[in-house]
Amino acid sequence: MENFDRRTILAALAAAPAIGTVMTTRSARAQAANTIKIGVLNDQSGLYRDLSGPGSTQCVRQAIVDSGITARGITVEVLQADHQNRPDVGSTVARQWIDRDGVDIIVDVPSSGVALAVNTLVRERDKVYLNSGAATSDLTGSACAPTTIHWTYDTWMLAQSTGGAMVRAGGSSWFFITADYAFGHALERDTGAFVRSQGGSIIGSVRTPFPGTTDFSSFLQQARRSGAKVIALANAGGDTSNSIKQAAEFRITRGGTKLAGLLVFVTDVHALGLATAQGLVLSETFYWDLNERTRTFTQRVNLPDGMKPSMVQAGCYSSVLHYLKAVADMGVPAAKASGAAAVARMKAMPTDDDCFGAGSIRSDGRKLHPCYLFEVKTPEESKGAWDYYKLLGTTPADQAFRPLAEGGCSLPA
Known part of the structure; x- marks a missing residue:
């Protein structure tokens, strides 16, 4: 009886770390499955830094706060990178984000050459692409994709x-x-x-x-x-x-x-x-002093050094806010499983926020507002x-x- 007890105890002790590892792995997987990862890709140091750059990232973070999604137990992580206005750099960053880091959605991307390159990659990977910074109207024309919404303005x-x-x-x-x-x-x-x-x-x-x-x-x-x-x-x-x-x-x-x-x-x-x-x-399409709602948003986002948000930065806020509404509506697993499905849900929902007011998204991915x-x-x-x-x-x-x-x-x- 004594030997049996000893063997039982030793076996239990040996098994304990393995059980703990399994539980930790399952917990990590559950957390990852309930986490949305957003990549803000733009010019952090060059010609477009002031109109995009860190200000876009701050507006994305404000959208997460305003969405209230974390109160639902959903985690949202934000990554940012400088594409240096080079399509090869932008494509490389986007590929690493998606393939290595599990990014679900890429936001902003000023510079039309970079935007078109990233558009192709995101479509191939079936992720979500919310472009605010680029101007080329080809994103809703010859280069339109079921995974892309062109949010703020175009040529x-x-x-x-x-x-x-x-x-x-x-x-x-x-x-x-x-x-x-x-x-x-x-x-x-x-x-x-x-x-x-x-x-x-x-x-x-x-x-x-x-x-x-x-x-x-x-x-x-x-x-x-x-x-x-x-x-x-x-x-x-x-x-x-x-x-x-x-x-x-x-x-x-x-x-x-x-x-x-x-x-x-x-x-x-x-x-x-x-x-x-x-x-x-x-x-x-946005001016911080246009009306009471735009002024309220500007005060709330509180960019550093007294800066006021550009329409590109406002577009990052608006697009991410609407995306998170769609995630809350369809559930994280479904939103992560298919970028095209997430974008389809966004198109089906009317838009409304402090930056652009009421609006809608057309079938070609064009966001409509005044x-x-x-x-x-x-x-x-x-x-x-x-x-x-x-x-x-x-x-x-x-x-x-x-x-x-x-x-x-x-x-x-």
């Missing part, structure tokens, strides 16, 4: 709003200074189509290296010599700011030439200052810090973006 919207308004105001001849990559090409293409459709003409264009140039003087001089009534800046971020600064130094607008910033963010205006940026006409035409205030008109815009007009959600039938998306309507 068609910018061309229709800013381009159309300037032609109607007498800007009948245009010269484009275009960033030489997918975004710039798409913006020139879409804006040029609107200009021509309204009787205007494109009398010249020049492509500028991207990334790699800060001196736009020769391009601006070439545009001025063309005699165009409108010099269109088909670029973004630091390129736009540098172009506008140098145009002011050359006094290009003093002779009546209009300068059109086809993609200008509130962060660009802040960097330029009202003395330089005053009079610019631009389009955005677009606003703004003019940058003069220093005398501004009442304080970040009081930069006056509203000129609003394009309703059902008119702000390219019609579904014209995009060439292969997804069923």
Whole structure:
């Protein structure tokens, strides 16, 4: 009897670690199964840092808080990385996140070349892709995917709003200074189509290296010599700011030439200052001081150094908030199992948040909300810090973006 007891005890002791390991492994698996991993992929150190970068990550974290999803026992982890505005870097990071780290959803991704590369990868892996930062309208056209939603803005919207308004105001001849990559090409293409459709003409264009140039003087001089009534800046971020600064130094607008910033963010205006940026006409889908809801969101997210959120950062908040609503609705296992299924659930649900108000998502992945035409205030008109815009007009959600039938998306309507 004594030997039996000893053998029983020894066997039990030997088995104890194994039992503990099994229990720990099962616990870890259960936790992983109930965890959503979000990867924020953007420019953390370059031209688009202020309009995207760490501010986008903070807006994603605010969406998690506001969703209340953690109170349901669901864990949400956030990763962030710098794609350096290079498609190869963006694709490599996205692949490692998905294949190695178990990321379920990739968010933001400014720079259209990177955005299109990541779009292909995410579709292959059947994950979720919520793009806020890129402008190319191809994401809901020839490159549309059942796993992708293009949230905030695109080149068609910018061309229709800013381009159309300037032609109607007498800007009948245009010269484009275009960033030489997918975004710039798409913006020139879409804006040029609107200009021509309204009787205007494109009398010249020049492509500028991207990334790699800060001196736009020769391009601006070439545009001025063309005699165009409108010099269109088909670029973004630091390129736009540098172009506008140098145009002011050359006094290009003093002779009546209009300068059109086809993609200008509130962060660009802040960097330029009202003395330089005053009079610019631009389009955005979010402005921190637009209404009480946008002001409430801005106060709640509380970006560092008194910065105000750009429309890209607001789009990261809005898109992730809606995604987490879909996760809560369909359950974590189902959301993780198929990105296409999660996106389908998002499309089936109406959207509503403090940044964009009520909206919807079309079958091609285009998020619909109003677009606003703004003019940058003069220093005398501004009442304080970040009081930069006056509203000129609003394009309703059902008119702000390219019609579904014209995009060439292969997804069923």
